[in-house]
Amino acid sequence: MRRSAKIMIAGMAASLVLAGCGTDDPDGPDTDPGTDPGTSEVKVGLAYDVGGRGDQSFNDAAAAGLDRAIADFGVDSTESSAIDGEPESAREERLIQLADAGFNPVIGVGFAYAGAVAKVAPQFPDTQFGLIDSTDAMGDNIANLVFPEHEGSFLVGAAAALKSETGKIGFIGGVNVPLIAKFEAGYAAGALAVNPDIEIESTYLTQPPDFSGFGDPAKGRTAAEGQFDAGADVVYHAAGGSGLGVFQAADTAGGLAIGVDSDQYHTVPSELQDVILTSMLKQVDVAVYDYIKSFIDGSPLSGEVVFGLEAGGVDYSTSGGLVDDIADQLDEFKRQIIAGEITVPDSM
Amino acid sequence: MSTPTHEVPRDETVTRSRFSWGWLLIGIAGVILALGALRTVTGADDVASAGTMGAAVRAAMPIALAGLGGLWAERAGVVNIGLEGMMILGTFGAGFAGYQWGPWAALAFAVFMGTVGGLIHAIATVGFGVDHIVSGVAVNIIGLGAAQYLAALTFTGKPGGGPTQSPPVERMPTFDIPGLSWAGRELAQTDLVFLTDAGAVLAGLTTRVSLLTVIGLACIVGTWLLLWHTSFGLRVRACGENPQSAETLGVNVYLYKYSAVLASGAMAGLGGAFLVDDASVYRDGQTGGRGYIGLAAMIFGNWRPGGLVAGAGLFGYTDALRLRRGGESVHALLLLIGVGLIALAVWWLWKRKVAQAGVTAAFGVGLVVLHLATDSVPSDFTGMTPFIATLLVLGLASQRLRMPKADGQRYRRGEAG
Numbered sequence: 050m051r052r053s054a055k056i057m058i059a060g061m062a063a064s065l066v067l068a069g070c071g072t073d074d075p076d077g078p079d080t081d082p083g084t085d086p087g088t089s090e091v092k093v094g095l096a097y098d099v100g101g102r103g104d105q106s107f108n109d110a111a112a113a114g115l116d117r118a119i120a121d122f123g124v125d126s127t128e129s130s131a132i133d134g135e136p137e138s139a140r141e142e143r144l145i146q147l148a149d150a151g152f153n154p155v156i157g158v159g160f161a162y163a164g165a166v167a168k169v170a171p172q173f174p175d176t177q178f179g180l181i182d183s184t185d186a187m188g189d190n191i192a193n194l195v196f197p198e199h200e201g202s203f204l205v206g207a208a209a210a211l212k213s214e215t216g217k218i219g220f221i222g223g224v225n226v227p228l229i230a231k232f233e234a235g236y237a238a239g240a241l242a243v244n245p246d247i248e249i250e251s252t253y254l255t256q257p258p259d260f261s262g263f264g265d266p267a268k269g270r271t272a273a274e275g276q277f278d279a280g281a282d283v284v285y286h287a288a289g290g291s292g293l294g295v296f297q298a299a300d301t302a303g304g305l306a307i308g309v310d311s312d313q314y315h316t317v318p319s320e321l322q323d324v325i326l327t328s329m330l331k332q333v334d335v336a337v338y339d340y341i342k343s344f345i346d347g348s349p350l351s352g353e354v355v356f357g358l359e360a361g362g363v364d365y366s367t368s369g370g371l372v373d374d375i376a377d378q379l380d381e382f383k384r385q386i387i388a389g390e391i392t393v394p395d396s397m
Numbered sequence: 398m399s400t401p402t403h404e405v406p407r408d409e410t411v412t413r414s415r416f417s418w419g420w421l422l423i424g425i426a427g428v429i430l431a432l433g434a435l436r437t438v439t440g441a442d443d444v445a446s447a448g449t450m451g452a453a454v455r456a457a458m459p460i461a462l463a464g465l466g467g468l469w470a471e472r473a474g475v476v477n478i479g480l481e482g483m484m485i486l487g488t489f490g491a492g493f494a495g496y497q498w499g500p501w502a503a504l505a506f507a508v509f510m511g512t513v514g515g516l517i518h519a520i521a522t523v524g525f526g527v528d529h530i531v532s533g534v535a536v537n538i539i540g541l542g543a544a545q546y547l548a549a550l551t552f553t554g555k556p557g558g559g560p561t562q563s564p565p566v567e568r569m570p571t572f573d574i575p576g577l578s579w580a581g582r583e584l585a586q587t588d589l590v591f592l593t594d595a596g597a598v599l600a601g602l603t604t605r606v607s608l609l610t611v612i613g614l615a616c617i618v619g620t621w622l623l624l625w626h627t628s629f630g631l632r633v634r635a636c637g638e639n640p641q642s643a644e645t646l647g648v649n650v651y652l653y654k655y656s657a658v659l660a661s662g663a664m665a666g667l668g669g670a671f672l673v674d675d676a677s678v679y680r681d682g683q684t685g686g687r688g689y690i691g692l693a694a695m696i697f698g699n700w701r702p703g704g705l706v707a708g709a710g711l712f713g714y715t716d717a718l719r720l721r722r723g724g725e726s727v728h729a730l731l732l733l734i735g736v737g738l739i740a741l742a743v744w745w746l747w748k749r750k751v752a753q754a755g756v757t758a759a760f761g762v763g764l765v766v767l768h769l770a771t772d773s774v775p776s777d778f779t780g781m782t783p784f785i786a787t788l789l790v791l792g793l794a795s796q797r798l799r800m801p802k803a804d805g806q807r808y809r810r811g812e813a814g
Contacts, residue, residue: 100681103552103559134682225776252723256780261685264561266676268720271452275721278448290562290680297677301605318557318565318677 091345092125093118094152095337096143098159099260101130105316106289106309107333111158111181114337121338122345127152131161134260140165148173154344156337157181160228161260166191177349179340181333182228184353192350194336198228199235199395200386201329201363202285204379205307206239208327208365209283210247211375212305217248219276221295223263223288225253227396232287232309232329234394242382242391250276254291263289270294277302283326285309293317299324305371314368328366332356359387421703431733433594441729443722445594447585449714450601452721455675457706457713458613459484459684462668463691464698464705465620466511466661471700472624473657474637475522476805478533481688482540483514483662487669489544492679493551495566496558503566504609504670511666512659514540519658523651526807537688545681552679563679574603609674616664621702633657637801640808650808665691690787697791699798711790715783724773727782731774734789735764741793 095115102112108130118124127150129143140157144165147155156179157166167186170178177190184193209218220236222229233251240247252272254262262268269291273284277298285307286295292308296317299306308314308328317325336356343350356362365372365379372379385391432445443449463480470477490510495503514536521532545561552558557565573579581603584596624630633653635643640650665688672687673679690712697711698704718726738761745754 100561101559103561105557105559105562109559250722252720253776253780254720256777259780261682264680264682265685266678266680267455267672267683270675271456271717271720274448274452275443278446279443279722293678294676316557 094147110333114334118341202235203239206236210240210243219281219284266294273298439729447601452717453714461709464695466664470661476529479536482537483665486510487666491670491673492563507670515662561681578603723779
C-alpha cells in the first residue's frame with residue numbers, strides 16, 4: 050500500500066473514531082504502535098448467501114457491517130458469494146477455503162450456511178465462526194447471531210392493521226422456510242392484536258429447495274396483485290429481491306406495502322416511495338459489526354446472541370412519514386413486548 | 398416415424414389449417430364455460446378473473462418466446478437446449494441497455510445478446526457438427542457465466558444497482574385496447590353465467606397491455622406466416638426434415654440453418670427482455686428455467702406455433718393461478734381436472750380402450766374425492782401446479798407428437814451422394 054493511501058485510511062479511521070461516540074478505546078485493537086492506527090491483524094472471511102453483495106437487502110446489510118468494521122478497525126477481509134442452485138458441498142468448500150487461508154473469524158451470512166458451519170467448525174477449532182439467522186449449528190467456536198424477526202414483524206403487522214381500511218391485509222413470503230414463517234407469525238399476531246377480525250392473505254412464492262422466490266420480482270408482483278384484487282390494502286413482504294414486484298403492484302393498485310430487512314424507502318426507485326408504509330428493520334450490519342468488534346476486543350461472542358427490539362436489532366422504520374400518526378401506538382406495543390407483557394409467537 | 402416422409406406432414410398441415418379457426422373459437426368458448434362453471438360451483442373467484450388473465454399473459458409471454466426460439470431452431474433441424482442461456486444473455490442485455498437508454502434500447506440489445514448466444518450455438522452445431530445437446534449445455538453455462546460476470550462488471554456501484562442487480566429499467570408503455578377493455582369490464586360486472594367470465598377474460602387480456610406483449614404476439618404470428626407461408630419457410634423446414642433432399646434441390650442448407658438458429662437466439666433474447674421489462678430490473682437467476690419450459694411448451698405444441706402458444710398459455714395460467722390466491726384456486730382446479738379426466742375416461746370407454754379408461758377414471762375420481770375432502774391445497778403443493786398440469790396434458794397428448802425428421806442430426810454438405 051502506498052504511503053499516501055495509508056495516511057488517508059488512517060485519517061478516515063481516526064475521524065470515524067472521533068465522530069463515533071460508541072468507541073471509547075481507539076487504541077484497543079492496535080498491538081504495534083509503529084504501524085498506523087487503522088490496521089489490524091484480523092482477517093475476516095465473509096460468505097454471502099445467494100445474491101451476494103449488492104442485493105439491496107439482506108446480504109448488503111451484512112456487507113455494510115463489514116465495511117464499517119474495515120473503516121473502524123482496518124481489518125483485512127475477503128468475500129465470497131453463493132450461487133443459486135449450488136449444492137450443500139459448495140458451501141462447505143467455501144467455508145473450508147476461508148478457514149484454511151487463515152481467515153478468522155469466518156462469517157456465514159444466512160441460515161443456508163447452518164449445515165456447512167456445523168460440519169466445518171469442528172474441523173477448525175481455532176477459528177471462530179459466525180452464523181447469521183440460525184441456531185441449527187451450535188458449538189464453542191460458533192456464534193449464532195439471530196434476530197427476533199417475529200417481534201419486529203409484530204410491529205409492522207400492527208401498523209398494517211391500523212392503516213387498513215378494508216379489514217384485509219396480505220403477507221408474501223419468498224420461500225416457504227421456517228425463518229420466513231417467523232415473519233408471518235409475528236405479522237399476523239400484530240395485526241390481530243389491533244383488529245381481532247382482520248383477514249390475512251398469505252402467499253409463498255416458491256418451495257424449498259427452489260430459492261428463486263427471493264429474487265423474482267415478476268412472481269412477487271403477480272402474487273401481490275392477487276392479494277390486492279382480493280381486497281387487501283396493505284401487503285408485507287419477506288421476499289428479498291422479489292419485494293420490488295410487491296411495491297409495483299401496490300403502486301398500480303393504489304395500496305400500501307411494507308418493506309423488510311433494510312429501510313426500503315431508501316432502496317426503491319423514487320416513484321415507488323409513496324407506497325412504503327414502513328419497513329421491518331433487521332440490523333444485520335450491527336450483528337456483523339458487533340461480532341467482528343468482539344473478536345478484536347479479544348472476547349469473541351459465542352453461542353446464541355439475540356439482537357432484539359431493546360437493542361435495536363429489529364425495529365420499524367419511519368421514513369416517508371406514513372406511520373407518524375400511529376407511532377405512539379406502535380411504540381406502546383414495542384414497550385409491552387420488551388417488558389414481556391406481550392409474547393409474540395414465532396411460528397404459525 | 399418410418400412412414401413415407403413427404404405425404405404425412407403435408408396432409409397434417411392441410412387438415413389442421415382448414416379447421417383451426419372454428420376449433421379455436423369453440424375451444425376458447427369451451428374453456429371459458431368450464432372455468433365459469435367452476436367459479437360458480439366452487440366460489441373460487443380467481444379462476445376466471447381479469448387479474449388472473451392479465452398475470453397469465455405476463456407469465457406466458459417469455460415462455461412462448463423461448464418456445465418460439467426452439468421452434469425456429471428445431472424446424473431447421475438443430476436441437477436447441479441452449480435457450481435458457483440465450484435468454485439469460487437477453488436479460489443482461491435488456492438490463493444493461495435499459496437503465497441507460499430506455500426500453501427500446503433494452504429490446505434491441507436483448508435481441509442482440511440473444512442472437513450472439515444463437516451464433517455460438519450455430520457455429521458449433523452447424524459449422525463444426527458438434528453434438529447439439531453438448532453445444533446447448535455449453536451455451537447455457539456460457540450464458541449464465543457471461544451474464545453474471547458482465548453484470549458484476551457493469552452494475553456495481555451504479556445507483557440502485559449491484560453485482561447481481563441492475564439499476565431500475567424503464568418499462569415499455571402499456572395501454573388499454575379501446576372498446577374491448579371497456580366492454581370486457583362492463584360485461585364482467587353483469588351476472589350472466591357465461592358472459593361475466595368472458596368479459597373478465599376479455600378485460601384481463603385487453604387492459605394494461607404492454608407494447609412488448611404486442612411485439613411478442615407479432616413475432617408469433619410472423620413466425621407462423623414466415624415458416625408456413627413463404628418459400629423461405631418451406632426451405633427452412635426442408636432443412637429440418639431432410640437436408641439432403643433440400644441440398645439436391647439447390648438449397649444452401651448451411652445458410653438456412655444459420656439464419657434459423659440466429660432467429661432462435663433472437664427470440665430467446667426477446668423473452669429475456671420481456672422478463673426484465675416485467676420486473677423493471679435485471680436480476681441474477683431471473684429466468685428461473687423458463688428457457689427449458691419454453692422448450693417443453695414447443696414439444697407440447699407438436700413443433701407448431703399454435704400449439705406452443707397453447708402450452709405456454711396453460712403454463713402461464715396455472716402459474717398465475719397458484720401465485721395469486723393459490724390454495725383456493727388450485728383446490729378448485731382439482732375439481733375441474735378430475736371431472737375432465739372422468740369425461741375422458743367415458744370417451745375412451747366408448748372407444749373400447751378399457752385399460753386407458755380405467756386408469757384415467759381412477760385418477761379423475763381420486764382428484765374429485767380429494768377436492769371434496771379438503772378445503773384448500775397446502776402451499777407446499779400449489780407450487781407444483783404448472784408442472785403437473787403440463788405433465789398431465791403432455792402425457793395425454795404425447796402419442797400424436799412428431800418432431801422434424803432430421804432434428805438433432807449432423808449435416809455435412811455433399812453427403813447426399
